[in-house]
Amino acid sequence: MTEAEIQKKLYEDFEREAIPHMDALYNFAFRLTGDSDEADDLVQETYLRAFRFFDKFEQGTNCKAWLFRILKNTFINKYRKETKEPDKVDYEEVDNYYENIKPSNTDSAHLEKDIYDNLLDDEISEAVNSLPEDFRTVIILCDLEGYTYEEIADFIDIPVGTVRSRLHRARKMLFTKLYDYAANKGYILKEKK
Amino acid sequence: MNKDLITALVDNEIKDENIKKELNELISSDSQFRYEYDVQSLCKKLVREKVKKVKAPEYLREKILSEIKPKETIAIKKHNFLLNIFYKPAFTFATALVIIISIILIVVNRFDNSKPPEIDFSKLDSDNMLLQAVNNYNLILNGKLAPQYVSDNSKEICNFFSKNGVHYSTIVPEFKEWKLLGAVVSEDKGIKLAHHVYAGKNNQIIYVFQVDKDYVNKVIKIDSDLLEYIESGNCYSKEYSNNLIILTEIDHNIFAIIANDDFNYVKNNFCSLN
Numbered sequence: 001m002t003e004a005e006i007q008k009k010l011y012e013d014f015e016r017e018a019i020p021h022m023d024a025l026y027n028f029a030f031r032l033t034g035d036s037d038e039a040d041d042l043v044q045e046t047y048l049r050a051f052r053f054f055d056k057f058e059q060g061t062n063c064k065a066w067l068f069r070i071l072k073n074t075f076i077n078k079y080r081k082e083t084k085e086p087d088k089v090d091y092e093e094v095d096n097y098y099e100n101i102k103p104s105n106t107d108s109a110h111l112e113k114d115i116y117d118n119l120l121d122d123e124i125s126e127a128v129n130s131l132p133e134d135f136r137t138v139i140i141l142c143d144l145e146g147y148t149y150e151e152i153a154d155f156i157d158i159p160v161g162t163v164r165s166r167l168h169r170a171r172k173m174l175f176t177k178l179y180d181y182a183a184n185k186g187y188i189l190k191e192k193k
Numbered sequence: 194m195n196k197d198l199i200t201a202l203v204d205n206e207i208k209d210e211n212i213k214k215e216l217n218e219l220i221s222s223d224s225q226f227r228y229e230y231d232v233q234s235l236c237k238k239l240v241r242e243k244v245k246k247v248k249a250p251e252y253l254r255e256k257i258l259s260e261i262k263p264k265e266t267i268a269i270k271k272h273n274f275l276l277n278i279f280y281k282p283a284f285t286f287a288t289a290l291v292i293i294i295s296i297i298l299i300v301v302n303r304f305d306n307s308k309p310p311e312i313d314f315s316k317l318d319s320d321n322m323l324l325q326a327v328n329n330y331n332l333i334l335n336g337k338l339a340p341q342y343v344s345d346n347s348k349e350i351c352n353f354f355s356k357n358g359v360h361y362s363t364i365v366p367e368f369k370e371w372k373l374l375g376a377v378v379s380e381d382k383g384i385k386l387a388h389h390v391y392a393g394k395n396n397q398i399i400y401v402f403q404v405d406k407d408y409v410n411k412v413i414k415i416d417s418d419l420l421e422y423i424e425s426g427n428c429y430s431k432e433y434s435n436n437l438i439i440l441t442e443i444d445h446n447i448f449a450i451i452a453n454d455d456f457n458y459v460k461n462n463f464c465s466l467n
Contacts, residue, residue: 007263015258022257026249036383040253044260051261111235124243142204143240149206168200171236178239 014054017063018047024064024145025071031140032075034129045078046071068155072137098172115178118187127177135170142167196229203233250382252411309429310418320381322413323440326402326449330436333390333400340375340390350376350389358385361405364443365389368462371399371454384412397454403446415440415447423447428464432456441467 001009025046030039050057050070057066128139141152142163149163158166198207198216207213219226317324332338342353347365350373354363357378367373371391379386386408391399409415419440423429429440437459439450443466452459 004263011261011263014261019254019258022249022254023246026253027247030247036247036250039247040250043249043253044257047257048260111231116235116239119239119243121243121245124239125245128240128244139236139240143237144244144246146241149201149204164201164206165197167204168197168233171200171233174236174240175232178236 010051010054013059014051017059018050018054018067021064021067022047025067027145028068028137028140029071029075031129031136031144032133042071042075042078045074049074062151062154065151065154069157072156095172098176114187115182118185119178119181123181124178127174127181130177131170131173134166135173138163138166139170139174196226199226199229200233203230203237252382309427309431310416310422312416312419312431314433317416318414320414322402322404322409322415322447322449323419323438325413326400326451327433327436327438329388329402330398330400330451333398338377341377343375345373347373354378354385354387359387360385361387361407361446362444363387363403364446364466365401366462366466370394370458382412384408386412393454397452399450399452399454399459402449403443406442406445406447409447420447423467426467428460428467430456430460430464439463443467 022043026039026043029042029046030036033039033042046067050067057063128136131139137156138152141147141155142149147155149160152163153160198212199220201207202213202216207216216226220230221227312323314324314327319325329338341357342350344350344353347367350365351363353376358380359378365373365376368391371393374390374392376387376389379388386402386404388400388402390401393399404413409420419429423440423442426442431438436451436453437456439448439452439460441448441450441463443463448463450459450463
């Protein structure tokens with residue numbers, strides 16, 4: 001095979017294996033950066049990097065997970081704004097607030113009505129976007145993209161148990177934000193403890 | 194029991210039937226667990242059903258593919274082809290002459306921008322700027338598209354554009370015979386785009402759609418021959434369905450104008466600005 005033929009085959013294999021995952025990667029990039037121009041750049045850089053190393057990619061293994069890892073690393077290295085570390089979260093504060101808004105009789109029958117029926121789609125997107133990066137990531141991958149814990153663990157290189165505990169906290173945090181939105185709009189009466 | 198497991202139950206990630214049963218019993222009997230289960234389920238449902246997925250724009254797909262496409266392969270192949278035919282004894286002087294003349298003709302035609310290109314409006318794609326302008330114009334005439342902002346002041350309209358997410362500098366000229374009616378900001382592939390409308394003395398409508406040149410063929414399409422024609426300083430105009438269509442470049446923006454007023458007046462007004 002000549003060099004030109006090798007390059008052509010590499011391009012065709014890449015187009016078949018990697019390009020179909022672009023929508024999922026773009027959605028993830030958009031949620032990470034919160035900006036369509038930055039999502040464009042991030043996805044483009046991810047694909048250019050992936051193509052550069054595609055000859056090292058083991059055919060038949062999970063191409064999507066490989067691309068997600070490249071995207072996450074590219075984001076960490078180049079696109080994460082201002083701080084070099086992911087947002088630090090005070091779990092204790094979140095837990096305290098969560099416990100505080102929990103109604104004393106823990107009757108949750110009204111929750112769906114108060115929050116699901118009343119909040120606008122944009123308010124929910126805004127609440128998701130405002131979550132710290134690590135939490136936003138697992139929520140998007142699990143709840144929006146529908147990946148399993150094992151796939152998410154593979155994508156972002158963390159143990160399955162961490163995926164589960166991070167999701168648990170991420171949803172609690174999301175809930176407190178949505179609860180606040182709903183309370184501020186008067187859909188829920190805050191119960192002081 | 195660890196409450197994280199409630200999350201795994203909501204996500205259908207518990208494989209062990211005994212643990213699943215135990216968790217379900219806890220949820221039924223313990224209101225604290227029930228509450229955790231409801232909160233986790235509600236959040237999952239909200240994200241799944243109310244947060245919209247964003248798709249990769251088509252231009253990005255094309256851009257990435259064109260960047261990684263092995264261009265050298267094509268060049269090498271063409272080069273080899275040319276070398277091969279020059280080595281062939283059958284390749285006579287006459288054949289070479291024909292090729293040279295053809296190349297000259299192609300080059301001459303390519304740079305002959307004095308003639309406006311023929312545009313077949315029935316074959317334009319939905320993301321073509323001219324087609325979008327014509328469609329918007331028809332919506333305005335039929336009362337289906339009204340200005341989001343009403344003003345007869347060009348500065349106020351420019352401010353409206355920039356306050357509503359139009360990230361390029363806009364130009365809203367004022368004309369003696371026409372009154373500014375107002376403006377609309379639309380969104381395409383996440384980019385905000387500027388439109389404004391004038392009314393003539395006898396209720397003629399003059400609609401203007403302007404985009405920054407950098408967005409052309411990224412956000413909105415313009416036929417390449419037509420773009421080349423207007424980039425050479427020409428003002429494209431065409432009569433279409435009793436209206437006049439103009440495409441012209443003013444500063445760094447591409448303007449599509451559709452109007453049913455006196456064609457010469459419309460042409461003089463806009464084509465003199467480029």
